[in-house]
Amino acid sequence: MTTSTLETPTRVDFGARTVVLRVGPFSQRFPLRTLLVSLALLVSTLAVSVAALCLGDLPLSVPEVVSALLGQQSGIVETVVVEWRAPRVLAAAVFGAALGVSGAVFQSMTRNPLASPDIIGLSAGSYAGGLFVIIVLGGGPLLIAAGALVGGLAAAALVYVLAYRKGVQGFRLIIVGIAISAMLSSVSTYLVLRAKLEEALTATIWGAGSLNPVGWSQFLPSLVVIVVTFAILSALVVPMRQLELGDDAASSLGSRVEGARLGLVLCGVALTAVVTAAAGPIAFVALAAPQIARRLTRSAGVTLIPSALLGALALSASDIIAQHALPVTMPVGLVTVVIGGGYLVWLLIHETRRRP
Amino acid sequence: MTRVVEPPPITSATLPANLSPAGRSTLRRRAFGLAAAVAALLAAVVLSVLIGSKQLAPDEIWHALTAYSGTEADQIIVDLRLPRTLVGIVTGIGLGVSGAVIQALTRNPLGDPGILGVNAGAGLFVALGVSLFGVAVPAQYLWFAFVGALVVTVLVYLVGSAGTGTADPVRLTLAGVAIAAVLTGITTAMTLLNDTLFKALRGWDAGSFVERGLDVVLPATPFVLAGLVIALFCARSLNAMGLGDDLASSLGTHIVRTRVLSVVAITLLAGGATAIAGPVAFVGLMVPHIARWIVGPDQRWILPYSAVLAPTVLLVSDIIGRVILWPSEVPVGVVTAFVGAPVLIFLVRRAKASTL
Numbered sequence: 086m087t088t089s090t091l092e093t094p095t096r097v098d099f100g101a102r103t104v105v106l107r108v109g110p111f112s113q114r115f116p117l118r119t120l121l122v123s124l125a126l127l128v129s130t131l132a133v134s135v136a137a138l139c140l141g142d143l144p145l146s147v148p149e150v151v152s153a154l155l156g157q158q159s160g161i162v163e164t165v166v167v168e169w170r171a172p173r174v175l176a177a178a179v180f181g182a183a184l185g186v187s188g189a190v191f192q193s194m195t196r197n198p199l200a201s202p203d204i205i206g207l208s209a210g211s212y213a214g215g216l217f218v219i220i221v222l223g224g225g226p227l228l229i230a231a232g233a234l235v236g237g238l239a240a241a242a243l244v245y246v247l248a249y250r251k252g253v254q255g256f257r258l259i260i261v262g263i264a265i266s267a268m269l270s271s272v273s274t275y276l277v278l279r280a281k282l283e284e285a286l287t288a289t290i291w292g293a294g295s296l297n298p299v300g301w302s303q304f305l306p307s308l309v310v311i312v313v314t315f316a317i318l319s320a321l322v323v324p325m326r327q328l329e330l331g332d333d334a335a336s337s338l339g340s341r342v343e344g345a346r347l348g349l350v351l352c353g354v355a356l357t358a359v360v361t362a363a364a365g366p367i368a369f370v371a372l373a374a375p376q377i378a379r380r381l382t383r384s385a386g387v388t389l390i391p392s393a394l395l396g397a398l399a400l401s402a403s404d405i406i407a408q409h410a411l412p413v414t415m416p417v418g419l420v421t422v423v424i425g426g427g428y429l430v431w432l433l434i435h436e437t438r439r440r441p
Numbered sequence: 442m443t444r445v446v447e448p449p450p451i452t453s454a455t456l457p458a459n460l461s462p463a464g465r466s467t468l469r470r471r472a473f474g475l476a477a478a479v480a481a482l483l484a485a486v487v488l489s490v491l492i493g494s495k496q497l498a499p500d501e502i503w504h505a506l507t508a509y510s511g512t513e514a515d516q517i518i519v520d521l522r523l524p525r526t527l528v529g530i531v532t533g534i535g536l537g538v539s540g541a542v543i544q545a546l547t548r549n550p551l552g553d554p555g556i557l558g559v560n561a562g563a564g565l566f567v568a569l570g571v572s573l574f575g576v577a578v579p580a581q582y583l584w585f586a587f588v589g590a591l592v593v594t595v596l597v598y599l600v601g602s603a604g605t606g607t608a609d610p611v612r613l614t615l616a617g618v619a620i621a622a623v624l625t626g627i628t629t630a631m632t633l634l635n636d637t638l639f640k641a642l643r644g645w646d647a648g649s650f651v652e653r654g655l656d657v658v659l660p661a662t663p664f665v666l667a668g669l670v671i672a673l674f675c676a677r678s679l680n681a682m683g684l685g686d687d688l689a690s691s692l693g694t695h696i697v698r699t700r701v702l703s704v705v706a707i708t709l710l711a712g713g714a715t716a717i718a719g720p721v722a723f724v725g726l727m728v729p730h731i732a733r734w735i736v737g738p739d740q741r742w743i744l745p746y747s748a749v750l751a752p753t754v755l756l757v758s759d760i761i762g763r764v765i766l767w768p769s770e771v772p773v774g775v776v777t778a779f780v781g782a783p784v785l786i787f788l789v790r791r792a793k794a795s796t797l
Contacts, residue, residue: 199615204615204618247786247790248789250790256789257789257790259615260551260614260785260786260789261785261786261789261790263556263614263618263785264782264783264785264786264789265782265786267555267556267722267723267778267781267782267785268778268779268782270778271722271774271775271778271779272775274772274774274775275771275772275775278772279769282640286639289629289632289633289639290633293626293629293630293633368622368626369622411634413633413634415630415633416630416633418626419626419627419629419630419633422622422623422625422626423623423626423627426619426620426622426623426626427623429615429619429622430600430616430619430620430623433600433601433612433615433616433619434600
């Protein structure tokens with residue numbers, strides 16, 4: 086310690102400490118703090134997931150769960166862990182990650198911490214689309230998924246077009262999104278109202294966002310879509326960072342601005358819609374995850390990987406609360422809406438305090 | 442006009458005598474417009490009695506009104522359509538005037554009891570009333586709706602103006618949306634726990650005039666009218682407060698008293714309307730704007746215009762809801778969302794979106 090002080094009398098601050106990873110010709114620089122936070126989030130998510138596998142009507146110990154996952158158990162324990170709990174636990178993590186990334190993409194694109202799929206009408210569109218298929222067309226899971234995708238895309242397109250006036254300004258986007266959301270929710274309310282009571286109850290549970298009905302057969306197709314979208318997004322990260330500097334700077338840095346933006350919007354919509362199709366609109370994860378991640382990593386803008394991990398952790402933890410905190414199993418969306426909405430209120434107060 | 446020294450105090454009673462010819466013609470135009478609006482309201486009332494799922498001849502309607510003898514037509518008119526029309530009028534006054542007061546008080550062009558979460562607050566407290574205190578008939582929803590409306594009005598205002606003391610339109614809107622989301626989430630959770638509550642609130646939730654008899658309207662009417670009187674009493678002070686708090690208080694306006702009275706008025710008006718009809722969005726948003734287009738930024742005219750125009754809009758929406766999918770009905774809340782959301786979008790697309 087003393088020798089180093091002698092050799093370098095004034096310590097030069099080079100900013101955040103970074104770690105450089107090199108694989109062959111590729112290299113990537115990570116801020117050290119981001120790396121550590123990401124690792125911590127990953128470990129926490131794993132811990133929460135294992136806890137979720139243990140908890141339930143049939144309480145299991147950690148060794149039992151691990152051996153069941155490794156295929157060393159048989160009978161009821163294997164069925165409970167592998168067939169019932171595992172898809173739900175994985176879905177919570179993967180869907181949470183998808184929502185976190187979706188929110189991060191929109192917030193990065195609009196440079197606005199409040200622009201998330203929930204606020205700008207995507208979730209309402211997906212919900213109305215899925216509901217239309219359930220109640221009016223009476224379609225199966227695949228059609229419902231298609232309806233949710235189409236609904237989400239249509240709502241996104243509508244909001245974008247209506248908010249467009251010499252460019253899309255964050256404030257206008259949000260208010261137009263609120264308006265379109267209100268219209269779509271009133272359609273959804275009407276659809277629920279004309280349905281039979283049982284159908285209506287199912288629709289309400291789905292509408293609140295629930296991982297109850299998610300088994301392997303629902304989870305795997307969603308997983309494929311999410312993985313493919315993540316792969317496409319990883320190619321768009323560089324233009325996304327450049328777009329954050331403004332359109333002019335981005336195009337002078339060599340990005341094709343409109344193409345990149347369209348790709349980002351499509352990826353963001355696809356992630357939200359796929360989750361909505363499988364589990365219903367799970368509110369506010371996409372809004373809160375990127376912002377909490379940004380505060381934890383102390384990064385300048387929203388970052389995709391920490392947002393994904395935080396989304397995964399948030400949804401996994403919320404699902405445990407939803408299943409076990411109350412005497413009756415709640416839809417997880419209700420837990421996230423209460424926690425996330427509370428977070429949004431805090432964010433509003435906090436943002437004001439910061440710039441009085 | 443020659444008395445230069447000591448100009449008489451300008452009150453609404455002395456104002457016309459001091460007006461220039463141009464002022465007189467404005468006054469005449471505004472009075473004429475108000476008369477036309479009343480005529481439109483009367484027309485809407487007549488149509489609301491005439492039109493419905495069951496087609497009735499005018500002489501049958503006349504018979505029902507003059508010589509009630511208990512035939513089917515008589516019952517439809519006197520027991521269904523007349524109360525329903527009254528519901529529309531009282532709800533309309535409540536929503537329209539509360540919207541105008543919210544917009545004036547917060548200097549926020551996007552103010553609406555639905556958007557700002559007042560309805561959601563009333564909804565939550567009604568749900569609490571049903572599930573905790575066993576309230577069974579809509580007539581008893583009233584008190585719970587008032588408490589909910591009051592709590593949420595204050596809460597949203599505090600969050601929306603936290604830190605700076607002034608309520609920025611976007612922040613206020615977002616605070617309303619966030620708080621509404623949390624409260625709606627809690628309400629949904631409660632309805633899922635409780636079948637009776639689900640059934641009781643399913644129709645109420647959509648915002649509808651169906652099955653709201655005189656037993657619901659009559660207890661709420663005095664409160665809505667009291668709210669209207671308080672709002673009109675505040676009109677001059679609200680005008681002054683439109684100039685900013687400092688200027689208003691130097692003009693002799695009692696700022697705190699005006700705020701408190703305005704919040705009381707909003708509570709009575711929005712809470713009463715919500716207790717009767719459930720959450721009906723966007724009427725409170727669009728009607729004050731229509732009034733402002735006609736009369737300009739003078740609350741003494743905006744408030745009476747809103748009180749007349751809002752019931753008209755609501756009755757026309759209800760009539761549209763009755764005929765558009767004839768013979769089945771669309772709840773009026775769905776129709777107003779479809780009429781009102783485009784108005785909101787139009788408002789934010791204007792160049793000066795955030796000014797009144």
